[in-house]
Amino acid sequence: MSILIYLLPLAQSGSNTANQTAAKAKDILAQITAGKVTRALLIVLAAYLAIQIFDKLIIWLSERVPREWRLRVKQFLPFVRLVVILVATASLIDLFLNINRENLLAITGTAAVALGFAFKDLVSSVIAGVFGLFEAPYRIGDRVQIGDHYGEVIGYGLRGIRLQTPDDSVVTIPHGQIWTSAVVNSNMGNLEAQVVTEFYFAHEVDVELTKKILYRVAYTSKYTQLKLPVQVIMQEKSWGTLFKLKCYPIDARNEFVYKTDLISRAKQAFARHQLPYPRLLDLESRAQHTSASN
Amino acid sequence: MALLDQQLQRWLPTGLKQFLDRLANSDEAAEQPEENCADLTPEQIEQLSEAIQSLPNHPVNPEAIYSDIKAELEQWQASPQSSNNSLAILSSPGVAIANILAHDLEPQLDGHKPPVLVLATADRARESNQIESLLEQRIQEIGADQEQCIVVIPDLSQCFLRSVDGLSSLDFLQETLLQNPCRFTIMGLDPVTWHYLGVVSHLATYCSQELSLPKLEADQLQDWLKPVIDQFQLQFSRDSALQKATNDSPEDRYFKTLAALSNGNRIVAEQLFLQSIHPVDADHLETLELGIPELPSLPSLEESDNYLLYSLLLHGEMTLSALADSLGETLPTLRYQAQALQQSEVILQREDRLSINPLYDPKLRQSLALNNFVIDSRD
Numbered sequence: 323m324s325i326l327i328y329l330l331p332l333a334q335s336g337s338n339t340a341n342q343t344a345a346k347a348k349d350i351l352a353q354i355t356a357g358k359v360t361r362a363l364l365i366v367l368a369a370y371l372a373i374q375i376f377d378k379l380i381i382w383l384s385e386r387v388p389r390e391w392r393l394r395v396k397q398f399l400p401f402v403r404l405v406v407i408l409v410a411t412a413s414l415i416d417l418f419l420n421i422n423r424e425n426l427l428a429i430t431g432t433a434a435v436a437l438g439f440a441f442k443d444l445v446s447s448v449i450a451g452v453f454g455l456f457e458a459p460y461r462i463g464d465r466v467q468i469g470d471h472y473g474e475v476i477g478y479g480l481r482g483i484r485l486q487t488p489d490d491s492v493v494t495i496p497h498g499q500i501w502t503s504a505v506v507n508s509n510m511g512n513l514e515a516q517v518v519t520e521f522y523f524a525h526e527v528d529v530e531l532t533k534k535i536l537y538r539v540a541y542t543s544k545y546t547q548l549k550l551p552v553q554v555i556m557q558e559k560s561w562g563t564l565f566k567l568k569c570y571p572i573d574a575r576n577e578f579v580y581k582t583d584l585i586s587r588a589k590q591a592f593a594r595h596q597l598p599y600p601r602l603l604d605l606e607s608r609a610q611h612t613s614a615s616n
Numbered sequence: 617m618a619l620l621d622q623q624l625q626r627w628l629p630t631g632l633k634q635f636l637d638r639l640a641n642s643d644e645a646a647e648q649p650e651e652n653c654a655d656l657t658p659e660q661i662e663q664l665s666e667a668i669q670s671l672p673n674h675p676v677n678p679e680a681i682y683s684d685i686k687a688e689l690e691q692w693q694a695s696p697q698s699s700n701n702s703l704a705i706l707s708s709p710g711v712a713i714a715n716i717l718a719h720d721l722e723p724q725l726d727g728h729k730p731p732v733l734v735l736a737t738a739d740r741a742r743e744s745n746q747i748e749s750l751l752e753q754r755i756q757e758i759g760a761d762q763e764q765c766i767v768v769i770p771d772l773s774q775c776f777l778r779s780v781d782g783l784s785s786l787d788f789l790q791e792t793l794l795q796n797p798c799r800f801t802i803m804g805l806d807p808v809t810w811h812y813l814g815v816v817s818h819l820a821t822y823c824s825q826e827l828s829l830p831k832l833e834a835d836q837l838q839d840w841l842k843p844v845i846d847q848f849q850l851q852f853s854r855d856s857a858l859q860k861a862t863n864d865s866p867e868d869r870y871f872k873t874l875a876a877l878s879n880g881n882r883i884v885a886e887q888l889f890l891q892s893i894h895p896v897d898a899d900h901l902e903t904l905e906l907g908i909p910e911l912p913s914l915p916s917l918e919e920s921d922n923y924l925l926y927s928l929l930l931h932g933e934m935t936l937s938a939l940a941d942s943l944g945e946t947l948p949t950l951r952y953q954a955q956a957l958q959q960s961e962v963i964l965q966r967e968d969r970l971s972i973n974p975l976y977d978p979k980l981r982q983s984l985a986l987n988n989f990v991i992d993s994r995d
Contacts, residue, residue: 388986513988538780541816544923544943548815548990572988573919583944591780 358417365417369410376402389573393463393511400455400462400478407480443498447481450497454478459505465515465574467506468495474575488578508574514547515574519584521565524598529556532565532597539588540569545580547572562600655894657901664893667844668886673715681705681716682724684827685802689725689766692800696764700825702794702801704772707829709977710806710932712883714771716829717804721768730764737774739969740934744782744941751775751785755792764798772805773932778812778942786817794822808929808981808991815990831880834871840882841889850893851905874909879978887974914979915960924953925962925972925980926989933969 377399384395438445460466460483464475468485471493477484482496499505509515523532533554540552550570557564567588571580656664685703692699707713718734725732735758741750759765769775769789776785793801803823805813814820832840844850852866864872870892878885888909896903917925927942928934934942940950954970957963962980964973972980985991 388983389988390986535780538783538816542778542780542783542942544778544927547988548812587780587944 354418362414362417365410365413369406372406373403376406389513393461393513396462397511400451403478403480404452404455443496444481446501447496447498450500451478451480451482454497454500458511459500460507461511463509464511465508465577467508468499469503471495513573514550514570515577516568516570517577517581517584519567519581519588521567521588521592522561522600523563523565524600525558525562527563527597528595529563531595532592535591535595535597536565536567536588539584539591540567543569543580543583543587545571545573545576545583656904660901660904661890664844664848664890667847668841668890671840671843673720680830681827682721685721686725688825689800696797700823701797701799702803702823702825704803704805704810704820704823704826705829706805706807706810706826708806708808708879708881708981709883709972709974710771710773710804710809712881713804713829714932717768717770717802721802725766730766731759732766732768733758734768734770737769737771740774740777740931740938742935742937744777744779744938745784747775747777747782747785748788751788752792766800766802767793769801769803771932772803772813773809773930777934777938778927778930782941783816786813786819790817790819790822794819806929806932808926809931811990811992812930832875832878832882832885833880834868834875837874837878837885838867838871844889845906848893848904851896851903853905853907870906870909877909877911877978881974881977884974884977891975911979912975914976914983915962917962917983920953921957921962922984922987922989924950924957926984926991928963928970928972929981929984929991933966933971935968936970939970 380395380399380402384392387395454460455478460468460475462475462478465473466475466485471485471487473485473487473491473493475483476486476492479494482494482498485493485495487493521532521536533556536554537552540546541548546552547570553568555566555568557566567584569584571577685705688700688703692701705713705717714737718737722732722734735751736754741747755767758767775789776782789801793799801823807828810820810826852870854866874885874888874892878888888911889906892907892909893904894907895901896905923943924939927939931938931942936950936954937947939954940947943950954963958965958970961973962976963970981991
């Protein structure tokens with residue numbers, strides 16, 4: 323009996339709390355009507371269509387303006403998407419929730435707890451994406467290396483970016499990677515990205531002639547951006563001499579075509595001057611000699 | 617911010633208009649450059665062309681250029697070892713100065729000691745590795761291996777090719793002429809070529825003096841073309857709307873437009889002039905009128921077209937095989953591409969040599985500058 327006397331107030335207070343919670347929830351949630359649901363669906367549809375239209379419009383425009391403006395036009399795309407999503411989200415919140423200061427605090431507190439646990443990685447990526455818009459570790463049109471993936475950033479979404487790799491694959495990488503991984507960006511918003519081409523010669527190669535040919539090859543390529551420097555550097559290796567030709571194409575998109583052009587014309591010049599390539603047989607005989615003497 | 621503002625100022629006047637033109641009618645943007653001239657009979661076109669060819673090479677005697685050249689020569693002769701011994705004279709297109717240096721400079725310096733020797737640069741060697749030997753032969757033919765002489769190279773763009781072997785001829789010119797204080801070298805070329813050579817060779821280091829051919833004013837063009845206008849009794853179009861907009865006479869308005877569109881360049885002005893001539897109406901084909909000159913819009917160009925056109929700008933006239941060498945392309949691929957550009961009349965073919973149509977020259981330079989090529993859009 324005495325237990326019941328203690329339990330009854332508890333039960334009553336629990337009931338009161340539940341009633342208060344229900345009343346609070348009612349207070350926060352606006353009345354959900356069929357009209358509001360329809361409007362919500364229309365808002366979502368409009369936002370989706372707006373994003374599709376802006377995507378296509380901005381990419382179409384970027385391919386038609388002069389090359390100098392191409393990347394700058396494309397870099398508007400994630401900002402435009404963010405604005406559309408924010409406007410749609412704000413409209414939906416206004417539609418279904420009675421927003422005042424108290425309700426807002428209650429909602430954000432609840433949302434923070436729920437999202438923190440359930441959508442931890444997603445939220446991390448979304449926040450990283452917003453940071454990325456302003457910090458710009460990568461932008462649309464940039465050629466980046468993230469982990470094992472290299473390619474041109476062709477899309478900047480809410481959750482991640484899309485990379486188009488040299489073999490025409492599209493890789494989606496969550497923005498959250500920028501918290502923990504290094505992002506190697508080759509051009510940082512510029513049209514040009516340095517291309518490094520390696521050439522291998524025997525030790526006895528005529529160094530001055532080789533350097534002259536490599537500079538000429540770069541200066542006479544139709545793809546070379548002459549506003550940026552061309553450089554030839556050398557390294558001595560056990561098997562021979564390594565030459566690296568560092569230069570920039572007019573458009574970073576032509577990176578691989580440019581490299582092919584440099585190599586094909588350089589090899590023609592090397593053949594005319596009979597420049598010696600490293601000889602593998604020498605390496606093998608050297609290796610045999612070393613093991614025999616041991 | 618200042619760089620962005622500068623780039624915007626470069627792009628806005630032409631880039632925006634080109635973009636809007638393209639949006640409006642992307643497949644019809646390429647007007648036929650001489651559509652009014654097409655209304656003329658072939659005989660009329662031939663007669664007009666002959667009449668223009670008989671005019672002086674330059675609308676005015678470029679006294680400023682000749683006096684600058686003479687001043688440089690006097691300075692060099694006074695102290696050959698310590699003075700600058702070369703001079704580059706720029707004009708766009710480069711053929712404008714080439715004609716003057718090839719035919720008009722020598723009479724101006726007639727009787728000058730040391731002798732003035734003009735190097736033949738009408739065409740380039742067929743193979744890029746033969747350019748140097750051909751230059752050597754020509755230098756010997758004109759006797760430029762003398763003790764002291766003035767060597768005139770009317771068109772330097774014909775003395776090299778943008779290829780690994782084709783640049784060797786520049787080394788030869790540098791060693792034989794520019795590094796020799798006993799020789800004074802005067803070179804004519806396009807500013808695009810000059811910028812290119814400044815990057816890829818030491819030519820600009822040795823040749824620190826450069827002059828630009830003065831741009832032509834409206835009244836100078838008017839005086840130059842007067843014989844042709846009188847010969848064919850050309851009338852000026854009297855557009856009433858334009859008449860109200862300006863206080864200029866139709867003749868003044870015409871030549872002001874001509875000077876502005878051609879950017880003061882004689883070659884472009886000549887083609888614009890021809891293009892603006894048309895019969896008054898179908899019933900009076902003999903009576904010719906000068907309409908408002910208009911530069912045609914560039915057709916839609918692919919990226920590969922831009923590389924081809926830049927190469928032609930660099931070299932002036934060139935054969936298809938030289939173009940293939942310069943671009944690193946095969947002949948069949950290039951032939952197809954060049955044919956398409958010829959059909960849109962952006963490039964012209966004279967015998968076996970290709971060149972940029974002067975009517976497209978101004979807009980093409982601006983377009984290439986906006987597409988990240990090494991061109992100052994003011995050239």
